Amino acid sequence: MADQQPHTMCPKFEAAFEILGKRWTGLILCALLGGPCRFKDISEMIPGMSDRMLAERFKELEAAGLIVRHVYPETPVRIEYELTGKGKALKPVMEAVQQWGEAWVN
């Protein structure tokens, strides 16, 4: 039943794409899958993205429960971003995207 499928499968699917379907978000998550990172680490990994955009994405991802922000009271203060369980659970998605990209993107 083609016209029933989206009604049952798409609300959570759509919610997932609300998060993933924003520029840079996939790349940020992909970088964080390697482990906790500082702002500068991610910023350097994705040269085309402005720091302002990264700050915005970090806030969105934190609000969506995909990352947590750790503040270490050192001198100078150290701030790191880390994937939560919900964020780490996106690994199969990232792997599937990567595999598709390798097979089909020139």
Place this chain on the structure above:
Amino acid sequence: MADQQPHTMCPKFEAAFEILGKRWTGLILCALLGGPCRFKDISEMIPGMSDRMLAERFKELEAAGLIVRHVYPETPVRIEYELTGKGKALKPVMEAVQQWGEAWVN
């Protein structure tokens, strides 16, 4: 080597997210995984999306080689959109997103 990873994995990954990372695209592809559809079919499946937006997305997906447009010279003319091999190959991505959504999206 956290700072080498993105340089090797991200160009195709980024290119993949250039396509997937647009509003509605995931839902359109998900609908087309069920088989060829007419414009109206997809439009009805995704009520929040305007027809103008769908037309734009169809053009982008056709340009990216993910869908083909079939014109059947009937009366009235019948036009259907179908995933190409490149488009169908996104099935594992869609499945991974769906699984993540079911597990983690409220």
